Amino acid sequence: MSVSLSSAAPPPYRLSVAPMMDRTDRHFRYVLRQITRRTLLYSEMVTARAVLHGDVERLLGFSAIEGPLVLQLGGDRPAELAAAARLGAALGYDEINLNVGCPSERVQQGRFGACLMAEPALVAECVAALRGAVGVPVTVKHRIGISGHEGYDALTRFVATVAEAGCARFDVHARLALLDGLSPKANRTVPPLRYDVVYQLKRDFPRLCIVLNGGLRTLAEAQSQLAHVDGAMIGRAAYDDPYLLARADRLFFAGTDPVPTRRAVIEALLPYVAALEQSGQPGTRVTRHLLGLLTGRPGARRWRTALSASDGATATERLRALLLALPAAVLDET
């Protein structure tokens, strides 16, 4: 199958961290940037309508260090998406991504998210409007299919139609989305992973940039995907154990900077947390994302318990105390 891709190809990000509501907010992304400078990061999904009617700084604000950074939008109205994307691009997001993978009922009622896989022409219209609005690449995150449109033909029709509109990359969650009653959480575990379908997609659309997502738990697993597709996207594993990304810059982007220790990560976060607290915001907005930083290492439970304690200490004080209390062997290993 051949598809003409008119837009400039996006930089070949071989590794990305998936968009996750309530997780990949600006504070978690700031944390991740102390661990990996080059992995592509995504915002949480923000609906176009929220951007147009809400507090733009609260919804879209970020620190320069968070780039390269993708703004993921949800919506099904081309003009609204275009207007929201324009605001995002003006703020400095490096890409705009359209969510065509979220199966939540709330999202379906708005007729966007995964149910849009049944309407490739509308998604193509949205992509065309986004491309007309911004100069940065426009990409789409989707599933391998949805209830009632499970076949490979439906998937290729979707990808071919959306690619014609100039979508520069497809982030493919290698599962069907079952839109008839299965919760979003179950939709991330119950439908089986079908990496073979994503590999086939890459074979059938060799000129498109295809990124595989779903179920990757380690950098080695992510790396092994690169024999079949252009990039790997890690979601939950990166949240549960963010330090797993410590070697990402070296392994995926030929980086040569020293691998940061956990101590270096925590020390780099101290001024950020302190500034947040000085501005009157709770430092727990950052430290809630740090609970997994010692996953699998001695002291992990102590770390989690101390970070979640409500003993009147500030988050900055708690982090400083933990730097003294935790095993140096864990804080300083790489």
Ligand SMILES: Cc1cc2nc3c(=O)[nH]c(=O)nc-3n(C[C@H](O)[C@H](O)[C@H](O)COP(=O)(O)O)c2cc1C
């Ligand atoms: C808590 C949570 C929130 C999510 N929110 C979004 C979202 O806003 N947009 C989106 O496209 N996918 C969202 N996802 C799906 C992830 O991006 C990813 O596709 C999925 O978790 C599978 O990848 P994984 O197995 O590596 O976690 C979310 C997943 C989780 C666990």
